[in-house]
Amino acid sequence: MVGFRARPQPEVSGLRTFTLTVLGTTDLHGNLFNWDYYLDREFDDFAHNDVGLAKISTLVSQVRADVGRHRTLVLDAGDTIQGTPLAYYYAKVEPITRAHVHPMAAAMNAIGYTAAAVGNHEFNYGLRVLRTFERQLEFPLLAANAVDVTTGLPAFQPYVVKTVWRTGGPPVRVGILGLTNPGIAVWDRAHVEGVLTFPGLVEQALHWVPEVRAKSDLVVVVAHSGADLSSSLGDQVPFPENCAELVAETVPGIDAVLVGHAHVEIPQRFVVNKVTGRPVLLTEPLFWGKRMSLMEFDLRHDGRWELVASRSSVLPTASVPEDPRIVRLLRHDHDKVVSYVNARIGTCAGAMSAARSRFEDTPALRFINHVQALEVAKSTSLPVVSLCAPFNRAAAIPAGEVSFRDVAGLYIFDNTLVGVRLTGAQLRDLLEESARYFRQVPDAGPFSAAEVSADVPDYNFDIAYGLTAPLTYDIDISRPAGSRIVGLAHDGVPVPDSFEFAVAVNNYRQAGGGDFPHIASAPVLHDQRQEIRQLLIDWVKAAGVLDPADFTGVDWRLVAGGVPVEISTNE
Known part of the structure; x- marks a missing residue:
């Protein structure tokens, strides 16, 4: 495949070794196919990027074919169901129901995502649409810091532990913690005020990571928050909008962070945790499905699995065709939107x-x-x-x-x-x-x-x-x-x-x-x-x-x- 070649498994005499590959997307924003609904033609930009889950699906299949499906997990860092006329159509014109699965959910299910974080734009169409989308997913939608006002408990599943069995040795347990953006309390106040609150990412990670770490050999945070510390919220909320790097530096026990929200590309960045002194891997693929992050984790078993090395890169979707399986599955939904907007x-x-x-x-x-x-x-x-x-x-x-x-x-x-x-x-x-x-x-x-x-x-x-x-x-x-x-x-x-x-x-x-x-x-x-x-x-x-x-x-x-x-x- 273009742009990726599996690295050989690390060889350590007398010890079991295993390399896990974790694939990541973020800020898909309703991009299913490589199509610009406003121009009524294939998507193109000045850099000649392509977009959409149909192309992501091809990249995922190629990586799985190269390293083995049992060695891969697929994650998303949020902002999935808003951003294109297709997303609008299935929220407002022909709203999704139990009988009609959202095309983004259908595509992600077909690809076989492991988990996804809740993005701030998931709330734009209200909680009913979001909950319907959540029920349609065949994987958990995570947000440890979206808290129910009445119960004080997370309104979404905070984390999931995925067990990878085929390792040539004991199973590897991968903990995936989801964090969303505290700005939701401001940007979608009309939908969430009095229903949900959104504490800070660092604060909630400090609470949840120890629990996830105790159950896991590897901990990956999926955060809908930019890497570099910044905020457009001023003093409206007491937590920063973008702070994924701060989470990695501050909270012990995290091995990697899949970053979202900022719409920038980070192929690979290492941050040293100030408590443990251990490096934490950060990566953010380019938005709309223009890129997919590929993270590799080399693990060694000596009584317990231990992370010995990690690395990441980003793969461009412009290098591959759309997956015909996704095209066949969702062409009808796409064609409806094309007719509507024209x-x-x-x-x-x-x-x-x-x-x-x-x-x-x-x-x-x-x-x-x-x-x-x-x-x-x-x-x-x-x-x-x-x-x-x-x-x-x-x-x-x-x-x-x-x-x-x-x-x-x-x-x-x-x-x-x-x-x-x-x-x-x-x-x-x-x-x-x-x-x-x-x-x-x-x-x-x-x-x-x-x-x-x-x-x-x-x-x-x-x-x-x-x-x-x-x-x-x-x-x-x-x-x-x-x-x-x-x-x-x-x-x-x-x-x-x-x-x-x-x-x-x-x-x-x-x-x-x-x-x-x-x-x-x-x-x-x-x-x-x-x-x-x-x-x-x-x-x-x-x-x-x-x-x-x-x-x-x-x-x-x-x-x-x-x-x-x-x-x-x-x-």
């Missing part, structure tokens, strides 16, 4: 693109903001301002017929709409936080997009729009972060600090996502659990025609010393 919902008078929405006021994002603002205006008499982010740089609505997938491509997340009350001073603070998206520059350029973009996700750059009157401002990136919003005005009048707005935002931002100031504690004026993507689709259906000319304007500018910044987006 259904005509209206027409567009001219092409609309989000390609430059990070750097200039575009009709594409003004359309999103307009629809959001219209809905919030139904619940308040305050002047309405709307905020949205350039979620998808590739989003484009063509001239002519418009389909579900064309509009959905503008808004690729399953967020709902919330309206909150903010003062002028608070809105200015929020826009200053958003302006941290950019690096400081000495002049107006020209620059490449990479030269002006800081290390901030696109979804944390909010762009403002006034509904009944323009909200105008410059973002001066020649200034240091925190002092970049210049000339903030509503209907041509400078915005007083005490002036009040109704501000339309998504539920992620209102719940504290991105740690923007004021917004999580602001009074809520509108919250009807309306999905923003569906509001956009419904607007096009009702209007019949989407005309970019109706959303053309320049309410905000990116400047340096008052001069518009020149940026090339040839990335």
Whole structure:
């Protein structure tokens, strides 16, 4: 097979030896096949990666054929049932039931996964969908730090011990502990508040690892938390969002951590545990099934199994074809979604693109903001301002017929709409936080997009729009972060600090996502659990025609010393 060759078993005179191979995926996000539903074609990106469980299945089969199925376990670190139109379809359009297995569950069952951690996006569609998905799995869904409020006990199985019998000697017992993200308490508050709590990963690992270690020869933690210590949660929860490396350093008894959530690739990293002095292996494969981690553990038996060496690498799915067995099993489910997203919902008078929405006021994002603002205006008499982010740089609505997938491509997340009350001073603070998206520059350029973009996700750059009157401002990136919003005005009048707005935002931002100031504690004026993507689709259906000319304007500018910044987006 491409990219992997089994290493010979370690030879130690008079002792039994065994090498266990553990395969890992994470952040699959509803990617079943190598297909882009928004572009209606095979998936491709600038690095020519492939995606999907059908390709993961081929890699798993090849490794098993090489080393022996009895020597392999397969794990996943979470975020499985949200992220594509396929995931949306089987949660909202044709929700999964006992009779209809979720295609991601069917694929993982067919592959033969050993265990998976619960990801934060597993909660996006509510507990009913999650519990139905859990029941459909033929392997345990683990989360030691998702705790039932009523009982104080884990709401999901905290760990599983898998016994590997065919070792040429005594069986090897592998303990697998699952940990999820404490940010769920913030990001999906509407679904979990009063039902579940989410203690920190380190704290729960300190409690559970000794129990798992006592029953196991090898302990692997599957953590839906990035390796490097960081958090977008501020002081909203007392636990960090990303801390897998800290878990490995702090908690004795762990041999390896399969990392998730951060969407970065870690082929192999060793962390020394501060208590035992022993190395702990960390690995994270690239998201959406672009990569699969391969961990190898050399064990030696001398009265008990002891880990003597470990290593890991990542295997690309672009090097293999889709498994025809998975394709045959789930082609019908996939085809339903393709038909759904290609259904005509209206027409567009001219092409609309989000390609430059990070750097200039575009009709594409003004359309999103307009629809959001219209809905919030139904619940308040305050002047309405709307905020949205350039979620998808590739989003484009063509001239002519418009389909579900064309509009959905503008808004690729399953967020709902919330309206909150903010003062002028608070809105200015929020826009200053958003302006941290950019690096400081000495002049107006020209620059490449990479030269002006800081290390901030696109979804944390909010762009403002006034509904009944323009909200105008410059973002001066020649200034240091925190002092970049210049000339903030509503209907041509400078915005007083005490002036009040109704501000339309998504539920992620209102719940504290991105740690923007004021917004999580602001009074809520509108919250009807309306999905923003569906509001956009419904607007096009009702209007019949989407005309970019109706959303053309320049309410905000990116400047340096008052001069518009020149940026090339040839990335």
